[in-house]
Structure formats: structure tokens, C-alpha cells
Amino acid sequence: MIYCLGPMGSYSEKAAKLFAEHLKNSEEIIYCNSINEIFEKLEKLENSKCEDNRLVYGVVPSENSIEGSVTLTQDLLMETNVNILAEIDINIEHALVSTSTNKNTIKRVLSHPQALAQCRNYINSNHWVTETMESTALSAKTIAEKQDKELSAICSEANAEIYDLNILDKNIQDYKNNQTRFLLISKKQNKEYIKDINFGIDDLKKVKSTVILELKENRAGSLYDVLGEFKKLNIDLSRIESRPSKTKLGTYVFYMDFEYYENMDELFDKLDKWVSKLVYLGTYFVL
Numbered sequence: 001m002i003y004c005l006g007p008m009g010s011y012s013e014k015a016a017k018l019f020a021e022h023l024k025n026s027e028e029i030i031y032c033n034s035i036n037e038i039f040e041k042l043e044k045l046e047n048s049k050c051e052d053n054r055l056v057y058g059v060v061p062s063e064n065s066i067e068g069s070v071t072l073t074q075d076l077l078m079e080t081n082v083n084i085l086a087e088i089d090i091n092i093e094h095a096l097v098s099t100s101t102n103k104n105t106i107k108r109v110l111s112h113p114q115a116l117a118q119c120r121n122y123i124n125s126n127h128w129v130t131e132t133m134e135s136t137a138l139s140a141k142t143i144a145e146k147q148d149k150e151l152s153a154i155c156s157e158a159n160a161e162i163y164d165l166n167i168l169d170k171n172i173q174d175y176k177n178n179q180t181r182f183l184l185i186s187k188k189q190n191k192e193y194i195k196d197i198n199f200g201i202d203d204l205k206k207v208k209s210t211v212i213l214e215l216k217e218n219r220a221g222s223l224y225d226v227l228g229e230f231k232k233l234n235i236d237l238s239r240i241e242s243r244p245s246k247t248k249l250g251t252y253v254f255y256m257d258f259e260y261y262e263n264m265d266e267l268f269d270k271l272d273k274w275v276s277k278l279v280y281l282g283t284y285f286v287l
């Protein structure tokens with residue numbers, strides 16, 4: 001069973017379906033109203049399973065090629081007891097949909113904040129007012145219910161058919177190469193997930209790990225010392241990103257993604273000297 005941001009037609013649903021192809025027993029998708037709700041549902045589980053004994057997963061957007069990190073997801077990855085099991089990049093092509101057949105009647109455009117930001121220039125050039133919604137698909141569903149010709153939504157083309165709307169424009173994101181990375185997550189633990197997943201991948205280049213670190217001290221070279229441990233072990237970093245620690249202005253935690261390394265205990269031992277906190281989000285497949 002997979003929790004993802006709904007309703008039907010969201011990009012998260014598309015990612016969930018692609019992940020589901022690799023899961024043996026968990027294809028059923030349950031739509032949630034927000035990203036928070038997905039993390040909450042996983043956190044509340046007692047033993048990672050639903051009543052009929054199937055494992056429970058979540059799918060969340062983590063990063064976009066135009067807008068950068070989905071900061072809510074990044075924060076909840078640190079605050080919630082979850083693991084990353086896999087990641088996948090999805091091409092995002094937004095359409096403008098409406099109950100109207102004429103673009104000239106549109107005055108307001110509804111969508112998820114990430115989608116509105118990805119189409120900022122397009123929206124500004126049409127002088128429309130924006131309204132944020134919890135998902136792109138919810139914005140399509142909402143305008144279909146309201147039947148107001150001044151309203152439009154930004155979402156995938158598939159929503160036009162699902163909610164009986166007209167496509168007024170296609171491919172409207174400001175940069176044509178628009179991709180969002182999604183993560184398959186579970187409650188933290190456990191060996192059983194490995195049995196349920198069949199990624200069919202032997203290539204270790206397609207395996208990655210993520211940690212979140214807080215430095216022990218703020219002094220010249222303290223981040224350099226951490227990076228030095230990765231260099232000494234010849235581990236290739238693919239992302240380093242800072243987020244506010246939320247304890248004091250100007251203090252940060254660092255999210256680091258890196259290539260497969262067989263001895264994580266050794267790495268963690270070395271890092272221990274320099275970090276006051278280390279959250280290990282998992283070693284996982286890149287699909």
C-alpha cells in the first residue's frame with residue numbers, strides 16, 4: 001500500500017505507479033491531502049504494515065530541476081522516523097486547463113506552489129492572479145467543481161480527461177527540461193522491505209546514500225573536515241545542501257547524497273569526530 005499526494009492525476013500518483021511496478025505486494029495507492037499527512041501516516045504505524053499485513057510505503061516529491069528542493073519534504077525527512085528506499089526522476093510537462101474553451105476569459109490560476117513557481121514567467125506574462133492548492137490535481141478537481149470560466153489550473157494534461165476540462169495550453173513551464181525527483185519512503189527500519197522490493201538492479205552506480213549532519217563546532221574549516229573524510233574514503237558526493245537547523249538563526253544542517261560505499265560504519269566512525277548529529281536516511285536504489 002502506497003500513500004501519495006492526491007487526488008487522482010497528481011504527479012505524485014505517476015511516481016507512485018512507477019515505484020509500484022517494483023513492489024511485490026503493495027500496488028494499492030491511497031491518496032493523501034498533503035505531504036505532511038503522508039509522513040504522519042507512516043510515523044503512526046506500529047510495525048510498517050497495514051491490517052492485512054502488506055507493507056506500507058509513502059511517495060514524496062523531494063527536488064525539482066527549476067525550483068530546487070521541496071523544503072517541506074526535506075524538513076520532514078529530518079523530523080520523522082523514515083527511511084528512503086528508492087528515488088526516481090519524472091519529466092514534468094504542465095498544461096493550462098479550464099472549463100472555458102477560450103484563454104481570454106481566464107483571470108485566476110490555481111495550482112501547487114511548486115507548479116506555479118515553475119510557470120512564473122508564463123503566468124506573469126498573462127497577468128493572472130494565482131491561488132495555491134495542496135496539489136496540481138486538486139486544483140484541476142476544484143475548478144471542475146466550480147464551473148467558473150475565469151478559473152484555470154496548472155497540472156498534467158491527464159487531468160483534462162479525468163476532470164472533463166479543456167486544455168488551453170501545453171508545455172507551459174518556463175524551462176523545457178523540467179524534472180522532479182520523487183522518493184519512495186517507509187517507516188524507519190527494516191529488513192522486510194528488501195524482500196518486498198524487486199528493483200532488478202545489480203549496478204552499484206545506481207545505489208546512493210543520504211545523511212543529514214550537524215557540525216559540532218562553527219569554526220574555520222569544520223565543514224572542510226567533514227568533506228575531508230569523504231575524500232579520504234574516495235566517496236563521491238552528488239549533493240550537499242544546507243537547511244536552517246531551526247534552533248538559532250545562522251545555524252545549519254547539511255544534507256549529503258553520495259555514491260555507494262560498502263562500509264557505512266567506518267564512514268560514520270570517521271564523521272563522529274566532527275558532527276554532533278547524524279541522521280542516516282538510507283542506502284537506496286536510483287530508478
Ligand SMILES: O=C(O)C(=O)C[C@]1(C(=O)O)C=C[C@@H](O)C=C1
Nearest residue numbers: 010011012061112114135136180
Ligand atoms: O501537485 C502534484 O501533482 C504533486 O505531485 C506535487 C509536485 C511537487 O510538490 O513538486 C510534484 C511535481 C511538480 O513539481 C509539482 C508539484
